[in-house]
Every structure is written in structure tokens, then in C-alpha cells.
Amino acid sequence: MPNPRVKLLPFADISNYVEGFDIVSTQWGGDGLVYVLLMNQIPERKRGMFVQSKMKQSYTYKVLIVTDQTIEEVVIWGQTFNYHYVQPLHDHLLLVGARCANYGNEQYDLNAKVCDLEGNTIREFLLGDGIQSAQVTEKGTIWTSYFDEGVFGNCGWSDPIGSSGLLAWDEHGNKLYENREADIADCYALNVVNEKQVWFYFYTDFELGCISGGTSEPNVTLMNPNISGSSGFSTDGYHFLFDAGYGKHGTFILKKMEKPGRLSKGQKIDFLNKDGQPFKQARQDFRQHRLLLSEGNLLYRVTMEEITSASGLD
Template sequence: MSNPKIKLLPFAEISAHLEGFDVVSTQWGGDGRVYVLLINQIPERKQGMFVQTKLNQTYTYKVLIVTEQSIEEVVIWGQTFNYHYVQPLHGHLLLVGARCTYYGNDKYDLNAKVCDREGNTIREFLLGDGIQSVQVTENGTIWTSYFDEGVFGNNGWNNPIGSQGLLAWDMHGNKLYEDHTADIADCYALNVVNEQQVWFYYYTDFMLGCVSGGTQQPKVTLVDPNLSGSSGFCTDGYHFLFDAGYGKHGTFVLKKMEKPGTLTKGQKIEFVNEQNNPFKQARQDFRQNRLLLSEGNLLYQVTVEELASGLV
């Protein structure tokens, strides 16, 4: 069977908000809206390689809150930290930098900032270095996953915050949970469905994990998806749409959990845009049962149910 090519049509166009700004990231919020983080100039990397934490000049960030009907804009002026992610947090916005430095003597960067919708800072706290992904529940639980440098330590962190690979925090940055079931060297993918269901996928075992029961009584189960190097996935609990993995990024595999703990081999899928062209450098974000693709000024979405039923 040939791989089906599924045409996606854009649901939002953001070019009117991009003048003078570059896109940093596009993410789903737990509320079903899309949150686009923009900056007026992408900071240069140190020695052309390393991501800066504190910045040597002030930058302006802008957050777009996007639905199919509207785009809200929040401007955050005069910032001197390098932020990469944005999520809604109880009516406010949470900005998080992937990297932060430990300077010794309990001095370190605070890489999480909570702002109001006028761009004013409410509080700042530490979420650790080497953050791969940040997703916040509608109740305000912050989940963070970490790549290898955040697990094993860098930027001065001999005892890294993210050493377990997957953590949860309350809205003030107090730790609620860290994983001790999976042996995570690099958490490649995270999908926070709700307060009671959090999925993750990790290296080196390439296993799919699920934290159920919330942070108070967590139960972790592991499933082998038979995929190596997937960068993300979405699920309705039965269907699982994965990035296809090493050497195949940009193509996808739709699997089913027909038996508890076992996924099918799956159907490979390719997406094309409204002009029937493959997505070449689209940003991807997976949350709950939805995939978000953003390319240029356009945003696209699809659910696993739409794919499974052939309605796209």
C-alpha cells in the first residue's frame, strides 16, 4: 500500500503580526489555542554554536494567541533573557528559556517568567537547564522534559535539576513530581493530555511512557512503539500519530493500541499543503490528539480522529 498523502489547509495566517519579528516557537496550549512566541531579533549563539542564557542587550518578545477566529497579541518589552517556549498559565503567560547557567554559591539564572496579558512580570523561578519541552495543564501544573545536557549536566550544573528527564511543578516553581521509572537519557517527546494523563517518549530505550493518576498518586506504564528517534506524537488514547523518527522526520506513522500495551505496525502518512507541496521546514508541535504544523506565515492542524476516519 502506498503512503497516503493528506492535504491540510491553513486555519490561520499570522503575517500581519510578523513585521520586525522572528518566530521562536509555536505551541499548543492546554486550552486548545496556539501560542506563537516571537522576538524582534534572534540572539546570536556564543562562538556560533552555544545558546545564550542572559543576553547583552534588551529584546522585545511578542506572543500571539491564535484561534481560527482571532489572534490576540501580547508585547513583552525590555527582556534580557533568552526564552524559547510560551504556555498559558491561569490567565497569564509562562515564558521559559531552554538553557540556564549555574554560577556557583547558589547563584543561577531563573529561566521561567510569568507575565500578565499586558506584558508585566509577575514572578520568576528556576526550571533547570536543558529543557526539551514545556507543557502546562489547564489547572496550572507545569511539565518539563529535558534533553541530554539537562539530564547529565552542563552550564555549571554538576547536579542538574533535570537529571530524571521528566518533572512537574506547580505554578510557582515548586517541584511536584520527577520520574524514577524510566531510564531517561534524553526525553525526545512530551504530550500532556490533562492532569491525569501525561505521555512521554525517550532515549535510549525508545519507549513510550504514560504517567496516570496525577502528581499525587502517579502510576507509570511503558509501551514499546517500535520507533527509533521520533520527535513527537499525539494521541486520543487509542490512535497514536508519531513523527516517523531518525532519517524520516517530516513523515508520520499512525498506530493503534488494539491490545493494552501493544501498538500496531501502523500506516505511514505524508502531509501536503494547499498547493499539494510537501511541508519542507515546518515547525511541529504535538498536544493531546492534535498535530500543529507551522510553515512561513501559515498554521495547519489535524487530529488523529480525522486521520483515522479519512475525513481530512
């Protein structure tokens, strides 16, 4: 039996906004809108490998806030820090850089910047080095997950902030939650559904975790999804759509919760672009029950309900 094929049509074309800019990231906000971070030139890596944090020259960022009918543009001029993620934070924007250095003597980079919609800086604070993902709830709780260098330390961090692999912060950068239950060496994927439900998937055991009850009374459960190296997943709480993992990135597997703590073997799902072709090197972002795919300057989205009905796998 062939894999179910789901053809998607783009809901937005950002071509008119990208001239002179490069796409850094495309992300869902907790509000269900899409946030695109652009930069007038992506800095070269140090020695071809290492992502810079502070930069010697200034750059211009642009954030696109994309709805079905509109694209709002926020330009942020004269920046010398390398940001990788953007999220809505109440009526402002939060920019987060994946890397930040500790120079010793209480001197370190501040890798989170809150801006207003005119591009003016409101405040800056520290979220730690080695950030794999940054997602903000509608109430303003900032969740950050960390890859291995953020967990074990680099860039001058002998006692790394991200050593637990997963943290939550308030809108001013005060810590609200730190993972104590899961042994995270590298948090591969994060899905902040809402204030009371946060999912994460991590190495080395490739377990899937769920934090319920919020940051004040967190209850953490873990299960084995039987998938290795997935870079992201979306869920409605019953269905789980995973990136297929090592050697299969950009292909997808749909699983169901057969009983609490156990997922089904799963079914491969093929997504096709507007030309009826498989997506090639599309950026992908998973949040709540949605998947965002961006190929070139076209943005595509699909919900779990649309996937299950189109594939007959309810």
C-alpha cells in the same frame, strides 16, 4: 498501496504580526489554542553552537494567541533572557528558556517568567537547564522534559535539576513530581493530555511512557513503540501519530494500540499543504490528539479523528 495523503488548509495567517520579528516557537496550549512566541531578533549562538541564556542587550518578545477567528497580541519589552517556549498559565503567560546557567554560590539564572497579558512580569523562578519541552495543564501544572545536557549536567550544574528527565511543578515553581520509573537519558517527546494523563518518549531505549493518576498518585507504564528517534507524537489514547524519527523528520507514522502495551506496525501518512505539496521544514507541535504544523506564516492543524477518517485507518 500508496501512503494515505491528507491535505490540510491553513486556519490562520500570522503575516500581519511578524514584521520585524522572528518566530521562535509555535505551541498548543492545554486550552486547545495556539501560542506563537516571536522575538525581534533571535540571538546568535555562542561560538556558533551554544544557545545563550542571559543576553547582553535587551530584546522584545511578542506572543500571539491564535483562535479560529482572532489573533491576540501580547508584547513583552526589554528582556535580557533567552526564552524558547510559551504556554498559558491560568490568566497569564509562562515563558520558559531552554538553557540556564549556575554561577556557583547559590547564583543561577531563573529561566521561567510569568507575565500578565499586558506584558508585565508577575514572577520568575527556576525550572532547570536543558529543557526539551514545557507544557502546562489547564489547572496550572507545569511539565518539563529534559535533553541530555539537562539530565547529565552542563552550564555549571554538577547536580542538575533535570537529572530524572521529567518533572512537574506548580505555578510558582515548586516541584510536584519527579520521574523515578524510566531511565531517561534524553526525553525526546512529551504530550501532556490533561491532569491525569501524561505521555513521554525517551532515549536510550526509545520507550513510550504514560503517567496516569496525576502527580499525587502517579502510575507509570512503559511500552516499546518500535520507532527510533521520534521528535513528537499525538494520541487519542488508542491511535498514535508519531514523527517518523531519525532521518525521516517531517514524515509521520500512524499506529494503533492492538492490545495494552503493544502498538501496531503502523502506516505512513503524508500531509499536504494548501498547494497540495508536502510540507517542507514545517515547525511541528504535538499535544493531546492534535498536530500543529506551521509553514512560513501559515498555521495548519489536524486532529486524530480527521486523520483516521481521511486515511480510512480507524
